[in-house]
Amino acid sequence: MITVSLCMIVKDEEETLPRCLASVGDLVEEVILADTGSGDRTRQVGVELGGKVLDFPWREDFSAARNFAFSQATQDYCLWLDADDVLLPEDRRRFRQLKETLSPDTDVVMLPYHAALDERGRPALTYWRERLLRRQGGFRWEGAVHEAIAPRGKVVWGDAAVTHKKTKPRDPGRNLRILEKVRGQRGWLTPREQFYYGRELLDLGRPREAAQALEGFLLGGQGWEEDRRQACLDLSRAWQSLGEEGRALEALTQALGMGVPRPELCCQLGDWYFRCGQWQGAAFWYQAALDCPEGGFSRPQCRGYYPSLQLCLCWYRLGDLERSRAWNRRAAAFDPESQVCRANEEFFAQALGR
Incomplete structure (x- = not known):
């Protein structure tokens, strides 16, 4: 041993x-x-x-x-x-x-x-x-x-x-300070450092600077595959927070060129169509999230509860209450303690009379 x-x-x-x-x-x-x-x-x-x-x-x-x-x-x-x-x-x-x-x-x-x-x-x-x-x-x-x-x-x-199991918050600016110190001393950041530099900026509420850093990382054509995939999702979040929905979608479509999409990407694409009121498009991507393989940075809710609940909302918007209810029950199967699903089921019972 x-x-x-x-x-x-x-x-x-x-x-x-x-x-x-x-x-x-x-x-x-x-x-x-x-x-x-x-x-x-x-x-x-x-x-x-x-x-x-x-x-x-x-x-x-x-x-x-x-x-x-x-x-x-x-x-x-x-x-x-x-x-x-x-x-x-x-x-x-x-x-x-x-x-x-x-x-x-x-x-x-x-x-x-x-x-x-x-x-x-x-x-x-x-x-x-x-x-x-x-x-x-x-x-x-x-x-x-x-x-x-x-x-x-x-x-x-x-x-x-x-x-x-974090018990206390860390200094929110610590990592950014270290990366800026490294860049000041060395004059440049490695691809991985550039990726995390962009993420730190985004987490600190500086989306325009984050977008610039993440775009620089992606344009460099280097870095680990999982970091590049995640950078596209983060870049999309940065543009979304700036109200640049077109550029937010461009970042997500860039990730589609990196291989089989992961549930997290599909959910963000579904969210983009949902925000734009394109319910059929949103439903397509939420369904895809349930069918595609998980990847490096895995958010379990993107593989079950979240896309199922969003499909419930999409089909409600499309006027199909039976299908909407079915997806609410699917979401409840992933999270039996969900108060949202329970409230939805009560609504459907009244709306459908059963």
């Missing part, structure tokens, strides 16, 4: 660190904590929970900190988590099974990451991350922020998901 070093970077995580280590600490042989300047009891908590705590002066470079933590590992594989990540009980079982069965010549294990949860604790955004890496594989983190390791060698896809 392989052995694992858990490698983390921490700062002021005395509240979340115990929860994280309680979910994974007994599944690994070693815990490395690179502390980047905690002012609370993070160091003491880490030691009390069996971790090896090392100081690493913060230099506004997440890759540097992660590479330092990896350099201290001594086991076969390096596992990385953030302090507000956890393995839920079923995923603990899956991770233990992964350790017991993984071939020692594996270089990278990709695992699902539930990066956001809805109000009921269900995954709202899931994508794959390079979560377990062979220590002697020479892997290095790249990127001062939104850091990543490009998978290579023998790559295995596992099912032990990591769940992000």
